[in-house]
Amino acid sequence: MNETKLNGKTPNITQENINKLMELFPEVATEGKVDIEKLQQLLGEYAEDKPERYNFTWNGKSRALRISQTPSTGTLRPCKDESEQWDTTQNLYIEGDNLEVLKLLQKSYHGKVKMIYIDPPYNTGGDFVYKDDFKDNIKNYKEITGQVDGEGKNLSTNAETSGRYHTDWLNMLYPRLRLARNLLSDDGVIFISIDDHEVDNLKKVLAEIFGEMNFICQFVWAAGRKNDSKLVSISHEYMLCYSKSKSCLTESSTLWREKKLGLDEIYSVYNKLKNKYNHDYNAIQNELKMWFKSLPPNHPAKNHSHYSSVDKRGIYFPDNISWPGGGGPKYEVLHPNTGKPVKIPSRGWMFSSYARMKELIDDDRVHFGADENSVPCTKSYLKDRETSAPYSVFYKDGRASTKRLMSLMGGKVFDNPKDEEIIKSLIEFTGTSEGIVLDFFSGSATTAHSVMQFNAEDEGNRKFIMVQLPEPCDEKSEAFKAGYKNIAEIGKERIRRAGKKIKEEHGDAAENLDIGFKVLKLDNSNIRRWNPDPDDLQTSLEDHLENFVAGRNELDVVYEIMLKYGLDLTYPVEEYEVAGQKVYAIGFGMLMICLGNQITTKVAEGILNLVKKLEPESARVVCRDNGFASDSEKTNVKEIFNLGGIEEFISI
Known part of the structure; x- marks a missing residue:
């Protein structure tokens, strides 16, 4: 049995x-x-x-790098009262400075995140910049959010008149992106929304962190006309996309493809018509066209109404058969019914030889018109084109998402929310029906809304992790008047309302949809000796006699142990009473925790019986270091665990 003294720091x-x-x-x-x-x-x-040599640098970059590498001794405290479906949900909503939160997630979620989407401050001169503190960022975070008295440190705007306008923004984002990359799986991707103010700098930073070879695309979102400029109306912004490893993305089973919505319904109608008309392809084709015409304009299948021709292979549409760019061959092709030469396309035939064309005609892969006066076409079958590479441009009016959020929340509680339908499209590109989606600039929690919506549509099992600084709402804002004290409260309420609405809209199909979330909040460690006061060592030594910080409960400590030991924070936590002591079983017995003050051999024997009952593949036990009834009991307890097959004994 291994014996470990748990370290309070995040990985170095x-x-x-x-x-x-x-x-x-x-x-x-x-x-x-x-x-x-x-x-x-x-x-x-x-x-x-x-x-x-070629490199990209700025004032403070080295310090920003050191900040990203400095371990955190903070923790995430569970908050059941603000959570939804605590016992069953696989989703997380974390309140805190995302720099510290990303450090804390390094061990539990290293290489486990499938997709990251963030919408960071654009540095437009009116948005805020995080003021990171190299010595104690958790104390700084508490001062910023009004949890403790500070020296007036507040979130500040980054005016263009500042000599460090770009520098402050880069120093804020650089360490966060470095930490975020560690969390991505090898075939994971990151999308970052940005506009012209910082897109060039951001691309250089991403190239350094992710590597130039892992650049995927610079998406353009054409969001509609804006009257915000005297010279040009800037009606678009960008989404930069990088992969953790493009080679892994290419080689993985994941398709970097856009799924075509509405296909299932088309195939359902087609199959019914096949059963009705057997091999009468003309009858099937005529009814299929009538069905397409009957669909409302916004129906997903309407986008594929050009696939309305039918033959023995299935549904197809007559596609272009001419040579790209012109100058193709112009040999004679006879119409199969009239026997006369058909009209030759002005750019020439797509196929360089008549022999190749004849093969396709004989194989019934060329669509001819009623007579020789129309140009033939190739047959493009729906089954062969169910997916296509996504376009690099999104055309979507940004005002629509604002109106939908206002309708959902009963008023304008958040300015300029991102469009949940566009983020849903980004998730769709990754081609996975499960995995973790992370957003550490969560804002109004649009990404969480998108994950739940998409899961409802395709019965997926994706999970989300939202991270948001509880930035106070302006007392004059509509959000504050509606009862929201900070941005995090808006995000949590949006998830609640969106989840309820999605379940109502999808009925029985969304019966098992996970619309819950566990709320965790950033704080300093629950363990006193991980938070020594260098200015008052005497008190720190006296505090060592009592392990835990005043006001903290055992569940706080349990989650800190899970975090420091690298366990998924959504694992089930079950409580048992063993020989008068409370014992926590994490992940169905893979980790057993007892934080009592009278740990005896009877407690150890009871824990072993629990492990046998729960039958985990392996088990580890954590005990409070000064919680043993005596030194001899501690020695005997460890021996019982050793003989009982416990893989590791951990003390805190």
């Missing part, structure tokens, strides 16, 4: 990267450090050692 990313480097190049390790000169020699022509 720098050290982990050094260890990986030493595994690849063991000869560069010198007394536990990296010999840079030797590494350069091994890299040969791939190492850049010239003083003048």
Whole structure:
């Protein structure tokens, strides 16, 4: 049995990267450090050692890098009262500074996130910039959000008149993106909304963090005309997309494709007509066309009404048969019914030889008109074109999403929300029906709305993690007047209302839809010795006698242990009473926690019986270090766990 003293810090990313480097190049390790000169020699022509080289830098970049690598001793405290479906949901809503939250998620969610979407501040001169504190960012966060008295630190706008206008924004975003990349799976992708103010800088930062070779696309969202400029009406913004590893994305089973909505219904109608008319393709075709005409304009299947021709292979549409760009061959082709030469396309035939054309005609893959006066077409079958690469341009009026949110929330509680339908399209591009979608600039929780909506439509099992700073609402705002004290409250209420509405709209099909979320809130550690006061060591030593911070409960500590040990925060947490002590079983017994003050051998034997009952593949036990009835009991308890097959004993 392994014995571990749980460390209160998040993983040391720098050290982990050094260890990986030493595994690849063991000869560069010198007394536990990296010999840079030797590494350069091994890299040969791939190492850049010239003083003048291409790079992107700014004032404060090194400090921003250090901030991303500094471990956090914070925690996420569970808040059952503000959660929905606490015991069953697989979704998370986290309140806190996203820099610290991303650090805390490193162990539990490293490489597990399928997609990240964020809508960060655009740095337009009116939006806020996080003021990160290198020494104590959690204290800084509490001051910003009014949880403790501070020195007047507030979220501030970043005016263009500032000499550090771009610098402040880059220093805010850079460490967050570095941490976010670690959370993506190898075939995961990130989408970031941005406009002209920072798109160029953002692309350079992303190229550095994700690698130029992993750039996917710069999507354009044409959101409709705006009257906000004296020179040009800027009616679009961007969404930059990078993959964690483009090679893994290409090789994985995931299709980077746009699913065509409405196809199931088309096939259902077609199959009914086949049963009705057997092989009478003309009759099937005529009724299929009539069905398409009867659909309302906004019906999803209406987008595919050109697929209304039918033959023995299925549904198709007559497609262009001419040579791209012109200059193609112009040989003679006879109409199969009239026997006369058909009209040749002005750009020539698509196929370079008549022999190839004859093969396709004989195989019934060319569509002819009623006579020779029309140009033939190739047959493009619906079954062969059910998916297509997504377009790089979205045409969608941004005002529509604002109106939908106002209708849902009963008023204008949030300015300029992102469009849930567009984010749903981005999720759709990833081609997965499950996996985690993360948004660490959650805002009004549009991404959570999109995940629930898409899950309802295709019976998917995607999960969301929303992270939002509880930025106070202006007391003059409509949101504050409606009872929302901060942005996080708006996001949580939107998820509640959207989830209820989606379930009502989809009825029985959404019976098992997960519309819940666990609320967790950023705070300093629950464990006193992980929060020593350097200015009052005497008090810190006295506090060591009592492990936990005043005002914290055992569930707070349980979730901190889960977080520090790298467990999924949505794992079920069950409570049992064993020999008069409360015991928590995490993930059906994979982790057992007892934080009582009288831990005895009877407690240990009871925990072992629970493990046998729950039958996890392996089990670990966590006990409070000063919670044993005596030193001898502690020794005997550890021996019982060792003989009972417990894989690891952990003390805090």
